Amino acid sequence: MQNKKILELCLSQDLGGLELYMVRASQFLHKKTDVISVINVNGKLEQYYKNSSYRYEKIKRSSTISSFLSAKRLARIIDKNKIDIVHLHWTKDIPVAVLAKKLSTCKPKLVQTRNMTMTRFKDDFYHRWLYKNMNMMLAVTHQVKEQIERFVPQDICPKVEVLYMGAEMPELATDEEKETLKKQYGLSDAFTVGIVGRIEEGKGQYLVIDAVKKLLGEGLHVQALIVGHAMNERYLESLKDGIKKDHLEDKIIFSGFTREAQKLMQIFDCLVLATDRETFGLVLIEAMACEICTIGTNNAGPLEIIDEAKNGLLFEQGNSGDLAKKIELLAKDESLKHNLAQAGKLKAKEMFDSEKQFEKLYTILENLNYIRA
Numbered sequence: 001m002q003n004k005k006i007l008e009l010c011l012s013q014d015l016g017g018l019e020l021y022m023v024r025a026s027q028f029l030h031k032k033t034d035v036i037s038v039i040n041v042n043g044k045l046e047q048y049y050k051n052s053s054y055r056y057e058k059i060k061r062s063s064t065i066s067s068f069l070s071a072k073r074l075a076r077i078i079d080k081n082k083i084d085i086v087h088l089h090w091t092k093d094i095p096v097a098v099l100a101k102k103l104s105t106c107k108p109k110l111v112q113t114r115n116m117t118m119t120r121f122k123d124d125f126y127h128r129w130l131y132k133n134m135n136m137m138l139a140v141t142h143q144v145k146e147q148i149e150r151f152v153p154q155d156i157c158p159k160v161e162v163l164y165m166g167a168e169m170p171e172l173a174t175d176e177e178k179e180t181l182k183k184q185y186g187l188s189d190a191f192t193v194g195i196v197g198r199i200e201e202g203k204g205q206y207l208v209i210d211a212v213k214k215l216l217g218e219g220l221h222v223q224a225l226i227v228g229h230a231m232n233e234r235y236l237e238s239l240k241d242g243i244k245k246d247h248l249e250d251k252i253i254f255s256g257f258t259r260e261a262q263k264l265m266q267i268f269d270c271l272v273l274a275t276d277r278e279t280f281g282l283v284l285i286e287a288m289a290c291e292i293c294t295i296g297t298n299n300a301g302p303l304e305i306i307d308e309a310k311n312g313l314l315f316e317q318g319n320s321g322d323l324a325k326k327i328e329l330l331a332k333d334e335s336l337k338h339n340l341a342q343a344g345k346l347k348a349k350e351m352f353d354s355e356k357q358f359e360k361l362y363t364i365l366e367n368l369n370y371i372r373a
Contacts, residue, residue, distance in 0.1 A: 008037040009088040011061035015044040016198055017282040018115045021165055022089045023048045028358040036081055071099035078104040087111045098133045109135040109368050117279050118147040134158040140280040141304050166357030167285040173266045181267050185253055190223040191331040194268035196261050196283050200231040204274025210320035227264055229257035265290050270330050281305050285352040288344035293337045295326050311343035
């Protein structure tokens with residue numbers, strides 16, 4: 001692997017689990033081999049590379065026409081750096097990566113970490129051309145692996161392996177730091193429900209708000225902290241308007257964007273993942289690693305992370321009433337909350353430790369020579 005040169009590719013303009021996983025992968029692989037990252041000139045990832053020792057370049061990615069131009073630029077970067085492997089993360093980057101591979105003289109192997117579900121057959125000419133030129137796909141769950149093998153024709157399907165995303169083992173906040181954070185965000189000593197992620201309808205912040213409103217109406221001493229930046233300002237304002245109408249501004253609080261989400265999690269009593277259909281759910285693992293009790297939707301990715309009533313709780317997708325019941329259960333039973341949080345931390349360390357998962361990634365890339373050209 002010493003002589004292998006890797007290019008980490010993510011041209012997404014967003015900043016979420018997918019994008020941050022690419023940053024962490026590049027930083028880990030940097031310790032092992034020669035790595036360069038390629039990011040979107042209009043994206044949010046440069047803050048993680050600027051003024052650091054990690055090499056990176058920026059290219060544009062915004063339309064079909066610029067996709068070809070992006071591929072030409074990427075091909076030049078591949079050839080200039082004599083890249084052996086392109087490891088991509090965003091599904092929309094597959095056409096750019098495949099075209100860049102064709103245009104380059106190095107002809108690198110292409111590996112995608114597949115974070116999204118696959119829901120339809122890829123048997124048309126265009127998709128057959130794309131997947132024929134992929135060398136490997138790393139599915140973040142067994143469910144995603146099954147989808148890939150079901151929807152990509154067998155004769156052109158690349159090798160597929162499951163590689164879970166890992167969470168960093170956190171730097172634990174002191175009691176003093178936790179109190180400072182609570183004061184910073186105007187939180188009381190009430191039971192604190194947290195949700196972390198981009199603020200958009202699909203992430204389900206409204207479900208947490210509805211559940212907390214219901215519990216407050218029943219006299220439960222509870223509050224919520226909603227962490228993340230708005231992808232849709234109109235949606236955010238509609239949430240805030242509803243909270244203001246009910247005079248709950250001191251009970252349901254928005255933090256805005258933060259780079260210290262895992263530290264903020266440590267002031268939660270429980271973290272909720274309310275996404276309607278989350279492919280994986282890295283935020284659950286990050287909370288579990290902090291010994292914070294988790295509640296996730298009862299479908300897709302969370303089912304491979306949370307073992308119901310053993311290391312966390314699951315609630316019916318889209319059902320704020322059921323979510324309220326699960327929150328109430330934890331708020332009224334400190335022993336249950338503590339035991340679930342401890343078991344969650346143990347599972348996070350055993351199965352989802354970032355260092356272990358990136359070591360697996362390194363080994364997979366090291367053995368890529370044995371995968372089809």
